[in-house]
Amino acid sequence: MSHPLRGRRPAAWVVAGLGLVVLAMTTLVGLEVAQQSRALVDRVDTTEDLVLANVRTLGQTQREVLRLQVLVVTGADGPTLRRQAAFVTQRTQESALDSHRATLGAADLIAVARQDAQAWRSDLLPDVRALAAVPPARRDPAATRQLLADLEVLEESYFDLVSLGEIYRREQAAQANADNEELVNSTQDLFMWLTGTFATAAVLLAAGGALMFRLHQQRSAAHERLSQLNEDLMWYARIVQATDSILFTIDNDGRFTWVNEAFERTMGYAYSDVTGKRPPDVLHGPATDPETVRALQEKLQDGEQFRCELANYTADGQEIWMAVDVSPVLDEEGAVTGFCAIQSDISERHEAELLLKQARLDAEASARAKAAFLATMSHEIRTPLNAVLGLTDLLLLTELNVEQRDYVETAQQSGQHLLALVNDILDISALEAGRMEYHDDPFSLAEVLDETTTMFVAQAERKGLDLRLDPDPGIPPLLRGDAVRVRQILVNVVGNALKFTETGSVRVSPRVTGRADGRCQLEVVVADTGIGVPKWRIPQLFRSFARGDVSSTRTYGGSGLGLAISRTLAEAMGGTIELDSELGHGTTVRITLDLAVVEEEQTAAVRSPDTLPHHGGLRVLVAEDDLVNQKVVKRMLQRLGVSPVIVANGQEAVDAVAEEVYDIILMDVQMPVMDGVRAVRLVRDLDPTPRPWVVALTANALSGDRERFMAAGMDDYVSKPMTIDSLAAALERASLQLPNALPGPEASEPRRS
Template sequence: MKDSRKEMRRPLQSGEQTSTRRLESSVFILSVTVVGVYWIVDSLLFAMTTANGTFFYRFFHPGMDEVLSRLLVICFFVFFGSHVAHTLRQRQEADEALAGVEEKHRTIIENIEDGYYEIEPTGRFAVFNDSFRRITGYPADQLRQLDYRRLLTPAETEKVIGVFNKVDRTGRATKDLGFVIVRKDGALRWVETSVSPIRGQGGVNAGYRGILRDVTRRRQADALKQEKMAAEAASRSKSEFLANMSHEIRTPLNAIIGMVELLLGSSLSHEQREDLKVVHSAAYSLLAVINDILDFSKIEAGKLELERSAFNLRDFLGEALKILAVKAHEKDLELAYRVAPDVPDRLFGDAHRFRQVLLNLVGNALKFTDSGEIVVLAQKKSIQGNRLVLQVAVRDTGVGIATGKQALIFEAFRQADGSTSRKYGGTGLGLAVSSQLVKLMGGQIAVKSELGKGSIFHFTVDFDVDEEFMAIDGTVLPDEIDPTGLRVLVVDDNATNLKILCEMLASWKAVPRPAASVKEARALLEKENNNGTGFELVLIDSDLARPGALSLVKTIQASAEKPARIIVMLTTKTVKETDRFQEAGACATVTKPVRPSDLLDAIIQALYADEPGFQMPEGRSSLGPDLTLPPLDLLVAEDTPFNQKFIRRLLENWHCRVTIVESGRLAIDALAHHDFDVVLMDVQMPEMDGLTATARIRELEKGTGRHVPIIAMTAHAMRGDRERCIDAGMDEYVSKPISSASLIETIRRVVPLFEKDPEQEGSKALPVSADDGGELKALLAAFNNDSDFFKDVADMFISDYPPMVNTIHRAIDKKDRELLRRTAHALKGMARNFQVDDAADAALQLEQAADREAFDEAQNLSRKLGDELKAFESHLRKMIAAVGDGRSGKRAEG
């Protein structure tokens, strides 16, 4: 506390002690001096007044009376001095006690966290402690000159001045006065203070004093508490809202997606098919957004729980990536994955959430990568007992992310920057959800990236390892299959995929030899044939650069007496060319990204299919799953008209008999009068919901020995929905929008199936004449073997491409980058539809040149594109004529 009197107190006390001691000594000396002077004077007077008296006689021989009087004087002075000294000591002790109390109070006031202040009647601060200065933010010299009104906001000034006036008028203190002050730095702080009057002589107002407390944090905490309560209430409302909205949005989406899928399976014109594909894609995009929002909400509320099931890592990764393979191959991107050999294959964990994270990262990589490759790498970070920490990385060659933006992308609704968001779209939730899911699975996620050089997203997850498969890398070879020493030529122009394939073959103890081009492959074949060894198996990528994979297959078939067995690795773009490769001599095909089990199946088929009595080993098949159904009698309880229509069409396409009712009560009535094989029960219906109806059905079945399988159909996707359905007595659960594959698999799980009817194997290809090496047959297959559809689209192509080529020339002349890019992109799609790969590649290069504004390069590419299309036009006209001849022949036969 700033008070100069306290600074002088210690020297004053020291002086008082010295003065007291001096006074005691002075009184004693004075008394002795007075007695001595009196003694001398008395002796002189005696000598002067007495005839025979002398000074010395009187001085040394005083009478008894004189001695007593002199002693009395000394005692008087000693007593007086002692009294004075005692009085001074009492005063000193009182001063010291007062000083101690003041020092104690001063120390307390200086060290309390609250501010202490005294204000003069003029309004200036007379006394204050350090806490007061800290709260107000002013230094001491400025605070002494400051009027307290300067600390108040305009809104608070009148209130505070009124309280001070009331204290002055009543003489009573006021407590808990709350108001806002403005610090020197301009910050606002909530404070509470007490105000007491200071009275001077005669009761005159001498100012005010009080204790000032900063309660800003308490106010903020109270506000946060209120906000938390409001947020919890909002969270409860949000959960209810999300559950209802999930149902309301998914229900029409179910009809949209289902009906579009049914229409896509029918005969359509090219424009109709393309428009429906846009609708289909948009519906699934909307569904993905809904799923992200629901997952994010569940994670945010702490209500997302992980499941635990067994899965095989290598096959799981292959299946997951095949979902995105179509999009990757449409962009001419190589999509591959590699699992390190020392990673156990049989794992326990939440495969669904693991897939969700993986697809989010790969999907992002696809979105931001226009050329190159996307590779998923899985390796063992650590393993203790049966607990595996798996490290997964998704590496792309895309646009990359600026260093300063890398932390933002894992936040909800955030992307690298606004322009990228507008160009590529997306909600910004995918990575936020992935980050939270990885944390739930015991791992961490991060990114390494550089602008223009791609990105590597890597994360870790914890899994339990099946102890029986602890040392197995995933591909168990059948006893009768031994690829040890098998000489294999692997041809792939992507270095990463080439390395992965060779590593896979080497793990089976085969002897792979890599080749990065057709030219290199031919050189290795010639060298091995000259050495007399040759290759027993050749693995060829279908997307090799010219002269292409088909040319290499034909070369191998023609170059040796006993040609090597050939496996072709197809992409989703070239899978329709399977027949062409098989006719050229390929023994088996496998779709990229290549799973080890698929490759092993293809090797077995290629090497042993011609042997008498050959059968694929048990548990292995080169065919896809059988998704046919027997003619079941199904009851569908569904209240929404467009869902009724979709379900009826879907089930009738599977040759099932369908009865539809609109409520749970009607479903109970229908079951009372007819035996159904399966019941598809919507959960949310009027009159009686699906859960209540199922519980009632199970009650009625007691004692009868019957049990009709009931499959729940619900648009709810919140935590616990599946459990509630199963607890109610349902056998299985499918969520809306209903996937046809998911529904048929679910039905297959609850009812026994009959043998597949051979007559339902599918339609035979249309008879065509003059098929050029199977090319027309493959092209017709891409058009669902619909010759009318093929002819219409072909005629449209012939009429549309010349004006588009002219538009490209005009765009180059005007240096119109956007027009050039857009037209080249459209021509690329048209060429891909007709499998004109050379023209499509030229259009792609032209599109890329437009992006770079390389108009000189574009001029040469446009001429090349025109030449390719013109050459294909004459070839296409021959195929149109061949299709017409085939139809005529067919009509003639009829």
């Protein structure tokens, strides 16, 4: 009889074997679940790192750049700009680390982050430091605008990186969710299987239960962390939707695949309205530049980034100018899967640029109109002045009694005053335009000072003032510079002193303040005992049209241009003018000049001004349409021994040259029938022998007129109103160039004064 337990041994072995199988399977399944759980934890950790990296690095970098833009726009001081620049430098360096390759998900994007960091260090940071070194009030607006534009490009690049990082994190979160669901399903199956086998393998079931409990804890913790990450991702998605910048994506066929809320708010199109459509079919209109659109499409076809400014239209037809930045979106293999576009409204800036352009055109038109007006007024005023001053000059050469001479001299002084006003207006216009001309010729400062004070002797005597010149024997006999401009400065200053002085004296005191390297530093002090001006009004006196007497009664006249012109002339010649005054106690003006000294061997003989030259051998043709000016020129030439031929326009001048030989032609410029410029060109075309010397005799005295007439073929230039001395000087210059001219008597006629 067999043992009752003997038949149970196979069963025991089966149970034992089954237990071992269950144990082995449980162990394998547990290991697999543990591995999947570890993978899930790693994925969750990776996703968490993505979020943290994005928040701490890319997002902070973008915000620091934005803060720097705000500081530049608001004109922050230098230390604040440098401190914020240091923050940007730190963030850009952190965003370019290798550890952020996981954040961006692609090597080319981390390369972009490194390029941005390099661009910041090498291009933008020096500009920020240069701007910080300048006080806010003195910063160059053009440099500030360029820096803001560069910062905007940098901020947009980091914004793109943040957007692409968010897209990558969204993909990682979705994959983590899928893995989590798969793990939950696997865990549930395992739990059910272990429950069925628990009765046969209590120990194995206990072990499996403990393992499941541990796995469940891990799964719960991972699920909680993943839920938090999903909330963070949703938060960043809402930020993207809430931004004022227009964002949208298109596929490789150029059709909309997504738009943000800013797009819908600004353009007036819902997402469903544009899905599947192309941007040109929805956004473009009459003002959209076809060339820009064509260039944009070519870049998209090549899968390249493109930036431009473009006119877009809203759903209700409103035109909006946009700054467009389109970048390709690449997959893991680097293939283009679509494009992401960022648009910013620049309508106000575009309108400002149009207004600025129109303002520039208006200013240029105004400048042309001003120049034309000045040229016309100069000609119209100088033409009758030529007759007035010319006839009074001729009249002073005749025998006059004391009363008649006083009348003539008064009339001539009034004409000279009117001419000075015209010259002041032309000078201030030339100074404003930077076209004032300066000569560099030898002259005697002592003679200029003597002439200036002599000019005002009669005025000083009428007012009972003591006008005194205190000469300095140390002043060199001859200096080099523009004697006319120096005289103009002295006349303005001395004239002002006499004008505003009723009792007392006016003293002109020149002195040498230094000599070095062939140059002489001079100071001319003009001191008066006049009414003076308040201290606070002194700076205003050097502005155009500013007067010392601003009362309603206007006791003292004047254009208010003298001091403004004088200071500008002095500064242009390396000097300056300073004014010190006390109300009721007089004014002191200090004129400083820096002029070259002319050595004795460089001096030349000068003709005595008390005699008039005789040019009886010259054959002179005068082309002048004004009858009074014809008489003036004719009488002046006759006093110089010349019997001229007079014609009334340019055509008659050309006909006269074709019939007779002339040494000199005095050619007016503005004449009926034919002007002087065309006439002289026709005369040159005739090529007469000998070639006549043509002198422009014109009231056109603006800067550049002399060069224009010389370029037209004229040889010399005399502006109206002319004097007998200026006409004689022109004839002398012509005689030096006309060796074949008929010789005339050398005797000179004495001048009467």
